[in-house]
Amino acid sequence: MRSKIAALLAVCVGLGFALTGCGSDDKADTKAAFVYVGPVGDAGWTYAHDVGRQYAEEKTGVETAYVEAVPEGTADFANYVRDFIDQGFNVIIGTSFGYMDDMLALADEYPDVVFEHVSGYKMNDTNFGNTFGRMYEPRYLSGMVAGATTQSGLIGYVAAFPIPEVIRGINAFTLGVQAANPSAQVEVIWTSTWFDPAVEGDSAQAMLDKGADVIAMHQDSTAAGEKAEAAGARWVSYNSDMSAFAPNAFLTAPVWNWGPRYVEIIEAAKAGNYSPTSFWGSMADGTVDLAPIASDVDQSVVDMVMEAKAAIIAGDLHPFTGPLNDQDGNQVLGAGEVMDDGTMLGMMFFVEGVIGSTG
Amino acid sequence: MKRPRLHLREAPLPGGQPLAFAIGLTIALFVGTLLLLGAGHDPVRIYSRMFEASLGSPDAWAVTLNRAVPLGLAGLAVAVAGSMGLWNIGAEGQIMAGAIAASWVARIGGDWPGLVLIVAMLLAALGGGGLLAVGPAIARARLGVNEIITTLMLNEVAIRLAQWLIHGPWKDPGAHNFPLAPMLPDQARLPTLFSRAHCGLLIAVAVIVISSLAVRYTAWGYELRIAGSSEATARYSGISLSRKILTVLVISGGIAGLAGGVELTGTADRLTESISNGFGFAGIIVAALALMRPSGVAVVALLFGAVQIGGQSIQTLGVSSSVSTILQAFVLFGAIGAGVFSRYRILLDGEARAVPEEVNQ
Numbered sequence: 001m002r003s004k005i006a007a008l009l010a011v012c013v014g015l016g017f018a019l020t021g022c023g024s025d026d027k028a029d030t031k032a033a034f035v036y037v038g039p040v041g042d043a044g045w046t047y048a049h050d051v052g053r054q055y056a057e058e059k060t061g062v063e064t065a066y067v068e069a070v071p072e073g074t075a076d077f078a079n080y081v082r083d084f085i086d087q088g089f090n091v092i093i094g095t096s097f098g099y100m101d102d103m104l105a106l107a108d109e110y111p112d113v114v115f116e117h118v119s120g121y122k123m124n125d126t127n128f129g130n131t132f133g134r135m136y137e138p139r140y141l142s143g144m145v146a147g148a149t150t151q152s153g154l155i156g157y158v159a160a161f162p163i164p165e166v167i168r169g170i171n172a173f174t175l176g177v178q179a180a181n182p183s184a185q186v187e188v189i190w191t192s193t194w195f196d197p198a199v200e201g202d203s204a205q206a207m208l209d210k211g212a213d214v215i216a217m218h219q220d221s222t223a224a225g226e227k228a229e230a231a232g233a234r235w236v237s238y239n240s241d242m243s244a245f246a247p248n249a250f251l252t253a254p255v256w257n258w259g260p261r262y263v264e265i266i267e268a269a270k271a272g273n274y275s276p277t278s279f280w281g282s283m284a285d286g287t288v289d290l291a292p293i294a295s296d297v298d299q300s301v302v303d304m305v306m307e308a309k310a311a312i313i314a315g316d317l318h319p320f321t322g323p324l325n326d327q328d329g330n331q332v333l334g335a336g337e338v339m340d341d342g343t344m345l346g347m348m349f350f351v352e353g354v355i356g357s358t359g
Numbered sequence: 360m361k362r363p364r365l366h367l368r369e370a371p372l373p374g375g376q377p378l379a380f381a382i383g384l385t386i387a388l389f390v391g392t393l394l395l396l397g398a399g400h401d402p403v404r405i406y407s408r409m410f411e412a413s414l415g416s417p418d419a420w421a422v423t424l425n426r427a428v429p430l431g432l433a434g435l436a437v438a439v440a441g442s443m444g445l446w447n448i449g450a451e452g453q454i455m456a457g458a459i460a461a462s463w464v465a466r467i468g469g470d471w472p473g474l475v476l477i478v479a480m481l482l483a484a485l486g487g488g489g490l491l492a493v494g495p496a497i498a499r500a501r502l503g504v505n506e507i508i509t510t511l512m513l514n515e516v517a518i519r520l521a522q523w524l525i526h527g528p529w530k531d532p533g534a535h536n537f538p539l540a541p542m543l544p545d546q547a548r549l550p551t552l553f554s555r556a557h558c559g560l561l562i563a564v565a566v567i568v569i570s571s572l573a574v575r576y577t578a579w580g581y582e583l584r585i586a587g588s589s590e591a592t593a594r595y596s597g598i599s600l601s602r603k604i605l606t607v608l609v610i611s612g613g614i615a616g617l618a619g620g621v622e623l624t625g626t627a628d629r630l631t632e633s634i635s636n637g638f639g640f641a642g643i644i645v646a647a648l649a650l651m652r653p654s655g656v657a658v659v660a661l662l663f664g665a666v667q668i669g670g671q672s673i674q675t676l677g678v679s680s681s682v683s684t685i686l687q688a689f690v691l692f693g694a695i696g697a698g699v700f701s702r703y704r705i706l707l708d709g710e711a712r713a714v715p716e717e718v719n720q
Contacts, residue, residue: 067674073631083675164536346536
């Protein structure tokens with residue numbers, strides 16, 4: 001009898017240890033895992049997210065981890081996420097559009113885990129929100145620099161897919177170009193890929209051959225810049241400051257700064273008060289920004305751009321303000337009208353001055 | 360200069376495949392250990408995670424089996440063509456074509472009952488994959504055009520077709536202009552067997568068994584192997600080569616297409632550009648490691664699947680995707696490649712052959 005009681009006690013004590021052990025290990029500790037669509041070494045989209053992850057790890061002291069080059073629309077994404085959750089990760093951040101529905105389903109399956117999706121539009125009421133940024137603001141500014149720089153009046157824009165995010169960027173850029181140089185034109189070339197250095201480079205070359213002397217892009221590699229550098233042309237990169245890859249060609253770049261937003265999400269998860277939102281960060285809160293402008297650009301141009309930047313941050317300037325016509329000359333906004341977020345998010349037309357088709 | 364070639368041994372090495380497998384795996388793990396140490400990781404932790412995630416629990420088995428299904432079907436597609444000495448490098452595109460065809464059925468049959476819809480989708484997938492192989496098959500059979508080139512090039516065509524559909528006519532009107540195909544209807548989802556393993560496993564096993572039996576035991580399969588080993592013999596015995604080429608390549612494409620259908624109904628929510636996920640190219644490796652024998656494909660696909668899933672899992676421990684890929688390649692070629700050497704030996708051209716005039720197995 002006595003031995004039985006002793007055994008029972010031992011089991012209880014053991015169980016107690018096990019439970020408290022589990023509690024302190026799995027519940028209190030916040031661990032954040034990031035799933036990237038590209039390699040962290042792409043110097044572009046994924047690189048910018050990874051810089052944000054490192055920033056968040058440093059600021060919050062929370063352990064983070066990542067997997068890279070995870071394709072969209074396959075079983076891989078959910079496999080990785082389940083692996084992370086098995087290891088006690090309880091914040092999952094997915095940084096590609098195609099993860100959206102998997103994340104929605106996983107958020108339902110794991111109600112104790114916080115899911116945040118970058119670049120999508122779905123969310124739930126408890127543990128799944130989305131994050132993106134008003135990249136059109138610095139795109140507009142980078143267009144001003146490009147417009148002030150071009151001699152030939154033709155700017156080549158190497159772009160991935162005709163989806164609203166990309167089209168919005170092209171339009172904002174073009175409006176910026178026109179603000180600095182009303183007669184300049186922007187010609188779009190589609191690559192049908194986010195990350196393929198060979199195709200991106202060839203597309204940039206095609207525009208250079210056509211007479212473009214500035215290349216802008218909505219791509220994740222640095223290939224377009226390397227072609228511009230070789231041709232003695234100029235380059236507006238994207239995602240991050242890529243000046244190191246084409247030091248002579250580099251003009252400036254609209255860039256992502258994910259760190260502060262990631263800190264916010266992780267802190268909320270840690271405090272247990274995460275609540276899902278559709279976060280659309282801006283230059284005012286620092287989620288998007290303009291990289292330093294090349295030193296050989298005229299100071300008057302820099303001043304003009306900085307003035308516009310201050311006006312955007314202050315809310316006095318919106319890139320999509322009427323009068324605004326589409327490519328075919330149809331009026332989209334009357335004088336003084338400002339485009340609403342819904343129209344911007346679904347934008348499928350080019351503004352006047354863009355050469356190319358959204359189809 | 361003498362070229363090394365594989366020659367069939369008179370008898371397999373003592374210990375046979377299992378021993379060779381063990382030795383090969385050991386060598387691979389040893390080399391992998393050096394790689395992991397070089398990259399600053401703890402090999403024991405990494406290897407145990409690899410095993411845990413792929414074969415360590417029923418859940419892990421489910422994930423591995425779901426991966427082995429498309430690998431096995433794609434491998435089978437390549438192996439069936441390979442039995443006749445043909446190279447179908449187009450399985451990747453045929454998987455896509457199968458998925459496209461199955462999605463099309465789901466679009467028109469959205470309100471059909473589950474069983475009918477799924478069967479129709481899978482048959483359409485079979486047809487879609489086969490259809491993509493018809494061109495290369497005719498070109499090879501009638502004109503002698505190399506099927507490696509034509510099947511390879513059609514991969515790009517199929518992927519662009521999917522891209523166009525998703526960005527154009529099949530774009531979900533409810534997706535705010537985002538390039539997404541609509542979700543599949545709920546009843547189009549393959550039922551699960553256990554944990555998250557879906558019924559595609561049964562389909563894959565059935566197709567692999569039937570194909571193996573057909574190649575090994577039927578007159579059709581016998582003719583296939585004759586044609587594969589010697590065209591002259593085939594002609595002499597009255598086998599219509601062009602007809603065989605035609606049927607075999609189309610069947611091969613159909614099997615790959617089926618993989619696309621199973622993947623769509625088994626694991627995907629909708630048609631995506633990446634649904635083929637490299638399975639078609641991996642299938643070439645699966646078939647090659649199975650020595651082009653349909654019967655060997657299942658085992659290789661299972662191992663391949665386990666290595667892929669395990670290899671992916673260790674990335675969550677901080678191993679970079681490139682180190683993980685190299686490690687997967689080591690394990691795969693070490694473990695399975697060793698099986699090849701238990702049955703074959705390397706001789707340089709001109710050296711005495713172990714078997715005077717080997718008969719194709």
